[in-house]
Amino acid sequence: MKYETVTILIAFGLVAAAPAPKAKNVFSIPRAMLRGREVPQEHSHNRFLDGVRANLALNNPAGIVDPVFGLLGDAAAAAGAGTITNLECLHQATADQAFTNAKAAGNITGQADALMYAALERNTGKVGLASVSCNETAVNPEIQAVQQHQDPASANAASINKAIVLALAQQLASIGADPQEALLSGTFAPGSVDDTTGAGNTCDVADDVEGCIFTQNLLVDDATADEITAAVAGISSGSAASASSAAPTAAAAPTTTDTASEDSCPAPVTVTVSAPASTPAATEAATPTGDNVQTFTGDLGGPPPPVTSSAGDRPFTVNGNTFVNIGAAIQRSCSIQNNACADASNAGTLAGVSVAQCQTQEDACNAAGGVQ
Structure with missing residues (x-):
């Protein structure tokens, strides 16, 4: 495993729309909190983190420090969870509150950012280890319908992640956003489960505005544009989470806690922005x-x-x-x-x-x- 310091970008300003790049402060998790883990990738999808950060700031009753904590392993997440005690649900709770705030402001892009964030991969203790799903019900059914991506080297990851993207596309369509954007929530190519460095095929560049998974062309599409079009057929804006019933089902993510995962700290997250290969220029x-x-x-x-x-x-x-x-x-x-x-x-x-x-x-x- 590789030891690194996780950097968190905290944006100033309360804005309802997904923000244009602004100056940000840098917050570093104390080194004592960090243990062996898969190489960080918390900033791989910076674009969506920025959007969630801005909308979470509008009303944050739980005192969540920053969206990046929801993408970390439980030990590191605890430092930024505010009053959230179920750390396996910090990711969902962050997305849920940001979605609520954006919906109240009539901000479609903000709602879409929250949905995209909810689908990002959480970090785990090693390459090939799937993350544990939240066992609580989200306030917003749109968020409840979306699960986080799993490590692409984990069991059945291809089918699980494809189903996640198609379900996400349905929720994006239901709020009036572009369902094809669901592809941007994807993760990296599978790493080797025998890789003892934990490096995998990730990236983590804190000052990359778009997100290094896009600018370095590391994003792997989980589905095709045609499959997404088929999945959202008949869904119109306002149909909300009822669309999730039409999504293909995949093997559920693990519901038991892995000891190695719990001891690992920060978790890599997939946070995004490069057009899918099927998207015309x-x-x-x-x-x-x-x-x-x-x-x-x-x-x-x-x-x-x-x-x-x-x-x-x-x-x-x-x-x-x-x-x-x-x-x-x-x-x-x-x-x-x-x-x-x-x-x-x-x-x-x-x-x-x-x-x-x-x-x-x-x-x-x-x-x-x-x-x-």
């Missing part, structure tokens, strides 16, 4: 056949694909994917542009353009379309 947008309601004119990495409006039950179309409401379609269009921009930046084909600038452009794109 912004420059590959199909020619619109209706009115284009995408008004954003930013073009780092190429313009956002058109959002065409027509008649029908799912009247908005982006690159062949249809949506019930305009907000989800705009979000999808802006996300495709962001992913194309980030890919070009990482490839060095956009001179002087950073991934952070791509993210700022996506925020501006969503704002131009009235998406929080």
Whole structure:
């Protein structure tokens, strides 16, 4: 196992929308709390941690110190759990409160961030060890319907994680968010269970705004775009967690506590942002056949694909994917542009353009379309 210090980013400011990158303080868990564990990956999906952090700050009655604690092993999580005593449920409780706050503010992006966070992998004591699921019921049925990803080297991980992504996609669709974003909650390629260093195939870069799993192209898709489209067929905004009943079922995550896991501290978490391989680049947008309601004119990495409006039950179309409401379609269009921009930046084909600038452009794109 490898010993490292876990860094937690705590953002200042109470904002309802998923925040653009802001200055953050750095909090380090005392070294005495750290023991052998899988290499940290708490910052692999920083984008979603930032969104949950901002919305949790709006009302945090339990005094949870930071969302990153929910992704750690129980021993380290205790230091940031506030009044939460069931540490196996700190992850769910954090997502639940952030979702409640975002819902009260009418913030779809904030609700989506909470759902994505709920699906992130928790750290365990070693490569191949699955995490224990929370045994409490969430306040919000949307959060209750989503489980955390499991270590990709653990038993039946492929089928379990696929079912988790499809269930997450259904919940995203039910609140009016883009269900294809569920793929971004995924984790890394499986590591070797014989790896005594605990390194696996993870990353953990605290100041990577998007999340290193995206910027380093380490994300492994759990499902295809077509499978997600099929899973959310017939789901409209407002159907909420009832959609979960249609999700494929997978072997349940462990409900017993592993001694090695309990002694391990921080847990790697998968926290995200790179477009799934099946997502077309912004420059590959199909020619619109209706009115284009995408008004954003930013073009780092190429313009956002058109959002065409027509008649029908799912009247908005982006690159062949249809949506019930305009907000989800705009979000999808802006996300495709962001992913194309980030890919070009990482490839060095956009001179002087950073991934952070791509993210700022996506925020501006969503704002131009009235998406929080």
